[in-house]
Amino acid sequence: MQTTALRYFLAVARDGTIAAASARLNVAPSAISRQIANLEAELACLLFERRPRGMVLSPAGELLAGHARQVLSSAEQVVTEIRELEGLWRGLVRVATTEAFAIELVPGVVAEFHARHPGIRFELAVLPPAQVTHRVVQGDADLGLTFSLAPSGDIAVAYRHSLDMVALCAPDHPLAGRRLVGLADIAAYPVALLPRDTTLRTILDAACAEEGIRIEPALSANVLSALMPFVHRSRGLTLVSSIALQGQVARGELRALPIRSRRSLARGIEVQTMRDRRLPRAVQAFLAALVAALPPVRD
Template sequence: MQAAGLRYFLAVAREGSIAAASARLNVAPSAISRQIANLEAELACILFERRPRGMVLSPAGELLARHAREVLASADQVVTEIRELDGLRRGLVRVACTEAFAIDLVPTVLAEFHRRHPGIRFELSVLPPGQVTHRVVQGDVDVGITFSLSPSGDTAIAYRHSLDMVALCAPDHPLAGRERVGFADLAAYPIALLPRDTTLRTVLDVACAAEGVAIEPALTSNVLSALLPFVRRTRGLTLVSSIALQDQVGRGEFRALPIQSRRSLARGIEVQTMRDRRLPRAVQAFLTALVAALPPVRE
């Protein structure tokens, strides 16, 4: 089995179709289809079940996928160790994070790291929390930073901390001068929120129920950056982690208000890597820089 065939096979398994794998790899669909057919002929089995909504791994395909990840990870490790003989002048760091970290934190760390090590390349994927962890577990990315409501047991944790959410408003908002706000204060103004299937809404809904306050959002979006213009141009607010948009808050573009609540508004932050994997030197150096940029964890 050739490495190219295994890579194409894993891409189809991850994306769910040959067309999607083709777009991701920038390889002709016919080439991917041919490699899959060659693998199935070589192994004398069906690797994918073709369903109306896409291609799903068969039991034999699941077994091959586990083997292929190990083989390709081993091959990549050899290449990495050879390149590391050249120090931090070359390398690739693949990062996945949720959008809250992609607006300020991660790009800032990337830029500073690139300034010090211009030969290192980066790939950044912005994904929902669960997908970040999945990409780390599958070995598709080197480092993941995401929110979680409970510790992940499927990854190695380089950093874990719990941070409260805050209310974000424009600097001229009527509440902007307050040191702390309550849920009744928030309910008096239009709210822009992420959807209910997010960790933020899960924590918020529990806290609102405990306070006996109903908050019905005026705007809901699965993209945080789509909520910010609403907050800037109206008397609206949104809720974010206290670590999100720190640069904008520091520049005075927004005001971050602590929220008084009977229930905890904290969510866990995890920096994740693949369990039992020896990290390439460039990845380890970036991981150290990323953790250093996060709030210190008090013992």
């Protein structure tokens, strides 16, 4: 099987249609259709179930997808190892992360790393937590930094820690001078929050229910960046991981207030890689830099 055919096959499996794969790869739909037809003829089976809303992998297609990812990963590894003979002069690092870490933390590490190794290029994808892990499993990202969800046997965890939730407010907020706030204190002011289907809301809502406190957000949005103008320009607060927006806190643009709660407000975070994959040298070096920028794990 040719790697080109396998690459086209995986693109259709990921995007669900030949048209979408064509747009992503910048390849004519007829070329993709021809390569998939050749694969099906070679294997004497259907690789996709054609449905009204798109194409879904058949059982045989699922088996081939796993094989194709390994083949393409191995081919990519060979190319990378050849290029690595030049040291850290060249390379590509693909990072997937959640928005909480994409506003300041990861771009800051990228900037510092790139200053030392200007030949290294980066691709950063900002996604919901489950999609970060999916990108790593599929081989579409070298590293994933995300809030940990259900364990996956297809990933290796390079870093794992638990981080508390804090309340963020403007420096002139009435609570800004407090060293510690309770959930009742937060509920007394307008709050901007992420949607209910996020890990943050799940943990927060459970803690509020245990204390009989109701926090109804004045503003709800599915991205943190949409909440921050509300916090900066009003008496509003938002809740984030303790390492999110640390730069703005350090510069005095925001105040981070620890929260007192009967129930833990901590969330686990992980730096993930694909299981059993040897990372390219540039990725290994950036992984070390990223972990060094995260809170140290105490024994």
